[in-house]
Amino acid sequence: MAPNFARNTLLGALSGAAVTLSGFVGSAIAARLLGPDDLGVVAYVVWCVTIAAAVSIMGSDVVPQRYIPSLRAMGKDDEVDGLVGAVVWLAMLVAVAVGVVLFVYLDGSRGGALARLSSQAQIVVIVIAMTWFICWRMSDVYLFNLKGEQRFDTLARISTVSALLRVTTTVGGAWLFGIPGALAGNIAGTFIPASRIFPLLRKKPRVNRDLRRELVGFTMVSWTIAIIGNLVFGRTQIIFLEHYSTIGAVGLFAAALTLAEIAAQLPQLLLSALLPRFSEQSGQGAHDHMMRLYTTMTALMAMLMLPLCLGLAAIAPALIPLVFGSDFADAAPVASILLIALAFSSLGGTTLQLILxxxxxxxxxxxxxxxxxxxxxxxxxxxxxxxxxxAAWSRGIVMVLVILIEIVYAAALLGFHPPYRALGSIALAAVAQGAVAYAVVLNIGGAVSLVIAFPAAIITYLVALRLFGVMRLVDPELASRLISHVPDRAKPLASLILGPLSPPTTERAEQD
Structure with a gap:
């Protein structure tokens, strides 16, 4: 992996991790302060705003990441400003139109999901939701432009500060003002990047005819996929639960999803630099490099995601009450199902970036x-x-089905095959550590079991990776190359973790 790609991946991961962690911490504390019923109202409003954001995205997420690196690689720097201007203005105009529809829908919900609030509180919640929606769209447009320009250092700084603002505002708001205060934290998390969009608005929209023709088709398909994708991978089951069950069930489902989604963010964090990198290689016609990068990154994602998801699924009965409170204990089996499904669907993260x-x-x-x-x-x-x-089984089945279709397509029609043997060995190791963690939680129970389950699962997993020779199947020299990119101060720790996973010197010699 090129040094700049490794650096961008690290910075992209750090920026996303800050946002994800702040959301998880804020949601967990807010859940304890609000309880299942009020958290259900918050989850409903969040779902509405999220779908509105997906409808208004209009390709502004993938177009900069797909075309800016490719145009830069081909030396067409003069076309980048015009493209950025076109994307920004279109995104803002669509956001205004969708915002009107969102307002009408939320106002109509005052007799349903928002009915437990007073009339004044309902108005406040709607105003907060509308403000968050506009700030979110402005923020996303700016941040996706940073990714397209591969300015991941700036992205990391802004995301970290925004994350701190979000978590402090969410916790303080939920404590002082309940539901409206918890929702207000989302505005704080988008304010800084949203305020930086104005220089981009000054860029004159200008796209040549050939690129415009390609962009129209790409954008329309991307837009449609974004809308459908958010309905598929978002929290759409909340609408069914709100209608057929209770708002408390919505709160329990939201808590389970919060735990699952923090794990689901890991592929997005670690793959944040992959789409621009793939696009750059595609512009250069470097097919072989794309193939090697695809297989390596798929294996690395599996090495992280499978043990994480299966391990969290195993300890969910003890973890959910500890994090969210005893009122949310019924969310534990739901979280386990979602995490097991996520373990398999996460293997398609690199495939998605490749296809894009x-x-x-x-x-x-x-x-x-x-x-x-x-x-x-x-x-x-x-x-x-x-x-x-x-709701849990519905979401899990759909997640696995969608990713399976994309992986089969990439292998059968594009010729990009995942490293099957390596993935099989990693899966066996992950199942072994999950079984150990579950046995500990089942027999000991409570928060104390987590103290034992974590190290036991990690040791089991590392030993299994070594026994199955996973690093040899992926790339015998991968561990040493990864260690070489780590800062000097962190190299001893990196060597301690990755060193035992590397094939012995004799094995590497035989591979040569």
Whole structure:
């Protein structure tokens, strides 16, 4: 991996980790302060704003990451400013139109999900939601432009400060003002990047005819996929639960999703620099480099995600009450199902970035359309009868199905095959450590079990990776190359973790 790609990956991961961690901490504390019912109201409003943001995104997320690096690589720097101006203005105009629809919908919800609030509180919640929506769109446009320009150092700084503002505002707001205060933290988390969009608005929209023709098709497909994808991978089951069950069930489901989604953010964090990198290599015609990068990153993601998800699923019965409080204990089995499904669906993260970089959007449209059909069919089929567990199984089945379609497409039609043997060995190691963690939690129980389960699971996993020779299957020299990119102060720790996973010297010699 090139040094700049490794650096961008680290910075992108740090920036995303700050945002994710702040959201998790804020949500966990807010859950304890609010309880399942009030948290259900917050989750409902968050879902509404999230869907509105997806509808208004209009390709402003992937277009900068797809085209700015490619245009830079081809030496077409003069076309970048015009492209940025076009993307920013279109995104803002669409946001205004969608904002009107969001206001009308939330105002109509005052007799439903918002009914437990006073009339004055309902107005305050709607105003906060509208403000957050506009700030979110402005923030996203600026941050995606930073990713397209591969300015991950700036991205990391802004994201870290924004994360601190978000978590402090969410906790303080929930403590002092309840539901409106908890929602206000989202505004604080987007204010700084949103305020930096104005220089981009001064760029004159200008795109040449050939690029415009390509952009129109790419943007429309991207937009459709974003909308469908948010319905598929968002919290759409909340709508079914709110209708067929109680607002308290929505709160329990939201708590389970919060734990699952913090794990789901890891691929996005570590792969934040992958789409620009793939796009750059695609512009250079470096197909072989793309293949090597794809297999390596897929294996690395599996080495992180499989043990993380299966381990969290195993300890969920002890972890959920500890983090969210005893009122949320019923969310533990829901979280376990979601995490097990996430363990398998996370293997498609690199495949998604690859498909986006190659502009093969139609398969994403097909896979997400199949997923949306699954959400609707399973939502009506499982949730009315099985409630919380029906929502968990509905979401889990759809997640795995969508990613499976994309992986099969990349292998069969694009010729990009995942490292099957390495993935199989990693899966066995992850299952072993999950079983150890579950046995500890089952037999000991409570918060004390977590103190034992964590180190026991980690040791089991590392030993299993060594026994199965996973690093040899992935890349015998990968560990040494990763250690070489680590800062000098952190190299002893990195060597302690990665060193035992490397093949012995004799094995490497035999590979040579």
């Amino acid at each position: 970089s190659l502009g093969k959007k139609r398969i994403l449209l097909i896979s997400n359309a199949v997923g949306l059909a699954g959400v609707i069919v399973l939502g009506f089929g499982l949730i009315p009868r099985y409630g919380l567990m029906g």
